[in-house]
Amino acid sequence: MTQGDNYPHKLNMTQAELINLIEKQAEARNLAPATLCRLAVGNNRLLRNLKAGRSCTLEVAERFSDWIETNPTTEAATQ
Numbered sequence: 001m002t003q004g005d006n007y008p009h010k011l012n013m014t015q016a017e018l019i020n021l022i023e024k025q026a027e028a029r030n031l032a033p034a035t036l037c038r039l040a041v042g043n044n045r046l047l048r049n050l051k052a053g054r055s056c057t058l059e060v061a062e063r064f065s066d067w068i069e070t071n072p073t074t075e076a077a078t079q
Contacts, residue, residue, distance in 0.1 A: 011061050015050055018061055021068070022047050028073045040067035 013021070026033040038044035041063045046056060 011058065011065055013061060013065075015055060018056075018064070019047065019050050022050075022064070025068055025073075037064070040064045040071075 022033055022037060026036040029036060031039075033047045034044040037046040041060050043049075043060070046060070046064075050056065
């Protein structure tokens with residue numbers, strides 16, 4: 001199994017959309033964005049780096065997305 005097998009290329013998201021997702025998910029969970037990023041991908045500087053114009057790997061974006069899917073907000077879990 002190669003590293004790419006672990007993270008199939010399923011995301012079709014721009015950097016701006018990822019920033020927006022991080023901010024909205026942090027707010028929904030009552031967490032600081034840095035805390036959310038640390039929990040999801042182990043990098044509390046992810047949002048700051050994205051806003052500074054840096055990019056992240058597709059693997060990191062997919063790990064964030066996967067974490068959001070497997071850790072729903074309290075509101076989403078009760079629907």
